[in-house]
Amino acid sequence: MIHLQVHMHVKPEARQDFAEKAKALITSTQAEAGNISYALYEDVSSPGRxxxxxxxxxxxxxxxxxxxxxxxxxxxxxxDVLTEPVNIHRF
Known part of the structure; x- marks a missing residue:
């Protein structure tokens, strides 16, 4: 089993749209045969993270x-909406 943490920082004006598009990604990904779990979280102390x-x-x-x-x-x-490169941690 492999765990990933994919960190993304989004422009403030794109937060809502980003979250909506991520929900569609999550739904499609959860239907993949090899996926066990896939969820998005936003940092409560740093909106947009x-x-x-x-x-x-x-x-x-x-x-x-x-x-x-x-x-x-x-x-x-x-x-177009990220403010820095995606940071991926594998476990």
Whole structure:
């Protein structure tokens, strides 16, 4: 099992739209065979700081997820609203 924490910092004016688009990503991702859990949280003390907490069956599941249209489309959108590069921690 592999756990990921994906940290993202979003422009203030994009917070609501980002969260809505992330919800669609979450719904699609949770339907993937190798996904165990996938959830988004926003830092209550620092609005606009989000973390996606992910749990995957194995590396192959992550690789397949990384090629999906819903993920590539989400990050194509996110490039314009993030204030810094995405920071990924693997466990």
């Amino acid at each position: 989000f973390v996606m907490i992910e749990e995957w069956k194995d590396e192959q599941a992550i690789e397949q997820h990384n090629q999906t249209e819903h993920l590539t489309g989400f990050f194509a959108y996110a490039r």
